[in-house]
Amino acid sequence: MFHTFAFFCLYCCCLVGVFVDSDPVKSVSVMEGDSVTLDSTVTEIQEEDTITWRFGHQKTEIAKIDKDIEMFSTSDGPDGRFRDRLKLDPQTGSLTITNTRTTDSGEYEVTIRGKRVTTIRFTVTVYAHLPVPVISRDCSSSSSSSSSCSLVCSSVVNVSHVTLSWYKGISVLSSISVCDLSISLSLPLEVEYQDKNPYSCVLNNPISNQTTHLDINTLCHTCEESTSHQEPTSQPESTSQPDSTQLCHCHTYAEGHAPFCDSVEAVLRLVVTALMGVASAAAAVLLVNDVRASRGKTEKTEEI
Numbered sequence: 114m115f116h117t118f119a120f121f122c123l124y125c126c127c128l129v130g131v132f133v134d135s136d137p138v139k140s141v142s143v144m145e146g147d148s149v150t151l152d153s154t155v156t157e158i159q160e161e162d163t164i165t166w167r168f169g170h171q172k173t174e175i176a177k178i179d180k181d182i183e184m185f186s187t188s189d190g191p192d193g194r195f196r197d198r199l200k201l202d203p204q205t206g207s208l209t210i211t212n213t214r215t216t217d218s219g220e221y222e223v224t225i226r227g228k229r230v231t232t233i234r235f236t237v238t239v240y241a242h243l244p245v246p247v248i249s250r251d252c253s254s255s256s257s258s259s260s261s262c263s264l265v266c267s268s269v270v271n272v273s274h275v276t277l278s279w280y281k282g283i284s285v286l287s288s289i290s291v292c293d294l295s296i297s298l299s300l301p302l303e304v305e306y307q308d309k310n311p312y313s314c315v316l317n318n319p320i321s322n323q324t325t326h327l328d329i330n331t332l333c334h335t336c337e338e339s340t341s342h343q344e345p346t347s348q349p350e351s352t353s354q355p356d357s358t359q360l361c362h363c364h365t366y367a368e369g370h371a372p373f374c375d376s377v378e379a380v381l382r383l384v385v386t387a388l389m390g391v392a393s394a395a396a397a398v399l400l401v402n403d404v405r406a407s408r409g410k411t412e413k414t415e416e417i
Contacts, residue, residue, distance in 0.1 A: 138234045142320050143213050145241045153206040153223050154233060162227040164206035168195075169219050175199060178206050213239045215272075241272040243323045246314045250332050251301065262306055262333035266314035266325070267299040280313045306333050 143149040153164060158180050166176040168190055176187045176199055187199040194216050200209040206225070210217055221235040251263040268277060270291065277298045278288035289300055304312065304327075312327035 138236055141235055141237045143237070143239055144321060145213055145215055145239050147213055148209055148211045149213055149237065149239075150207055150209045151221055151223065151235050151237070153202075153208070153225060154231075155205045155207075155225060157204055158206055159227055162206075162225060164226075165224045166208050167222045167224075172222060176201055176208055178203075210237075215239045215241055238274075238319075240274070240318050240320055243272065243275065243316050243318065243321055244268055244270070245323045246277065246316045246325045248314055248325050248327055248332065260306055262304050262329070264302045264304065264327070264332060265299050266302065267297065268316050269297050270316075272318065275316060275318050278315045278317070280315060281310050304329065304333065 141149060141151065151166075155162070155164070158164065158178065160180050162178070162180050164178040165174060167173060168175045171191075173191055174188065175190045175195060178185050178201060185201055185203060187195070187201060189196040190199075194214070195210070198211045198213075200211065201207075202209070206223070208221070208223070216239075218237055218239045221237055223233050223235075225231045225233075246266050246268040248264060248266050251265045266277065266279060270277075274292050275298075276288050276290040277300050279286040279300055279302050286302065287300060289298060291298065298316075300314070302312070306329070308329060312329075314325050314327070316323045
């Protein structure tokens with residue numbers, strides 16, 4: 114009886130070992146636009162093998178190989194995000210994603226069914242290209258002195274998992290990190306004018322970086338000098354509508370002459386004054402004619 118029970122337990126263990134095999138989750142990182150291949154670990158697909166690739170928490174099927182019926186197929190995936198970008202290796206069943214996008218980040222799973230069942234999981238992270246950080250003089254800083262220079266390194270970040278850092282040589286002086294945010298990063302630095310050490314500002318993620326080196330001689334001049342050498346900026350033209358009571362048509366004469374304005378209000382006053390003058394003259398003529406007519410009637414009455 115004991116031997117029968119032991120054989121049964123050993124048989125069950127063998128069943129578990131033969132039919133189910135799961136590897137730890139593999140992490141894969143890739144730069145946006147590059148291709149990435151997820152390895153099925155199969156050396157050569159056998160006649161009885163079926164390989165299925167799934168994506169996301171919903172485990173949406175995106176590719177499948179059924180060697181028995183010679184089926185090799187790929188789908189567009191959720192929202193058609195993988196359209197024309199998935200390739201299957203006909204010998205190994207490995208999946209290649211071409212022209213990767215940040216929306217390709219997520220969980221992938223491949224299941225190989227044959228003499229045994231093997232499941233391999235991947236976590237893929239697609240990183241966007243990083244912008245180059247910009248170093249500028251911070252003239253608004255109150256900490257600047259006659260011997261020191263206030264600087265700021267900044268970058269408009271529309272990517273995730275990045276760190277902005279100031280380096281002195283190969284040593285990190287300060288840094289700031291963000292995850293899954295789209296914000297403007299900035300990091301201040303105070304240096305002496307006579308400092309000869311190499312400084313640099315670095316924006317990086319786990320697989321790439323962008324570096325800008327500080328040129329103290331160029332940036333660390335006084336803010337007064339910087340201001341005095343700036344070209345005057347032109348003011349944008351106003352798009353607001355003028356007040357009707359102050360409407361003014363301006364003209365500019367040749368160089369050396371001042372501009373003038375012809376006020377509509379003044380023109381209206383002149384017109385009104387002229388009209389009043391004409392009206393007064395007409396009234397005077399009518400009055401004279403009326404007086405003459407009255408005198409004529411009086412003289413005729415006296416003769417009678």
